[in-house]
Amino acid sequence: MPEPLSQETISREIAELAARSDGADHPARDYPPYRSSGLRHPHRPLVAPPEAYAELRGPVFGASDVTPLDADLTRQHAGEPLGERITVTGRVTDRDGRPVRGQLVEVWQANASGRYPHQRDQHPAPLDPNFTGTGRCLTDADGRYAFTTIKPGAYPWKNHVNAWRPAHIHFSVFGTAFAQRLVTQMYFPGDPLFPYDPILQSVTDDKARERLVAAYDHELSQPEWSLGYRWDIVLDGPSATWMEEGR
């Protein structure tokens, strides 16, 4: 029997890789502390294509793809979900700070107890009949998105013994180019689980990792109603040269 994999081992690996951080904005696809990455990353280097057409354009979405209620995850069932009501808002821009307008933002998350309504989530925490945990909206003319939801709970997973994911909301974001596609996770400030989590720590650069953490913004909180968080999203790539030269 192999030794059960301890947090101590994972934390040591995290520290070793952090010490060797190359300051990259994105996680390395080969990040051993996240064990599932082992067989799911390419060994060969990525190839820069000499030409790109389709990747410099991207899918478009419109009013028919989103209903107004989709942005309020607390109103998708007959009753109110349990948990701490929050609003999450921010802007989607490209690396030059230009707003990404009219594009689709999708979110999904666990409920307040840290449970997903997915058959493979067998965490013995209660499901909430009044909370599914999915939402979508289109960005406005300023690139702004906004969701009303409840704060998700932390939950255990099987990467190693006593592995717990910090509370997070999954985000899927489209830019104007398919090459700007982003799927990521937004975290909540001050979560004590940050240092233990190999998924968050896969972003080894401190500043880059901080960009995954929303800011509590008291101005966004609504009296007697909800707490506000602000989280701006900057889409990567394709390089400006490609976009300008239509390479």
Add this chain to the structure above:
Amino acid sequence: MRPTPSQTVGPFYGYALPFRGGGDLVPSGHPGAISVHGYVYDGAGDPIPDALLEFWQADAAGNLDGKPGSMRRDEVDGSFAGRDGVTFTGFARVATDLDGHWTLRTVRPGGAPYIAVCVFARGLLHHLYTRLYLDDGDDALLASLPADRRATLVAAPERDGVYRFDIRLQGEGETVFLDLG
């Protein structure tokens, strides 16, 4: 501005991202419709049941403007209504099934000779781009690759209107993935 880092799509996107008819860019029986299908494999050669593929392509006339309506919603009950059966949106999204298998129904893109593909999966911290070519023809990327690597990007005709395209994330026969940085 520095970009927001990527994170894995995780295992639980299944009730959020896939939508009804996500892989059907054209209805069954559409003139010129082709089906492309395949598996997504990991480095041990095992199929991946929790991968999500996105496809983006020009329409048959080569138009890359795209159109809304890929994930039309029913305003009455909030469910996915499906595509309208007429509009070619250019965007498809398919989750692999429990066998790691996926199917796309589309038409040949005009103009650019390929369908752009984006791969997400549990265990994959940053998505991967590749291309699906329907012919091993005259193309700058294909021409730049050695034969064995080039073959990973070209769908194999199986029978009339049906193509096979497997994606191997790692190891022998590893798919060519792109740096679009």
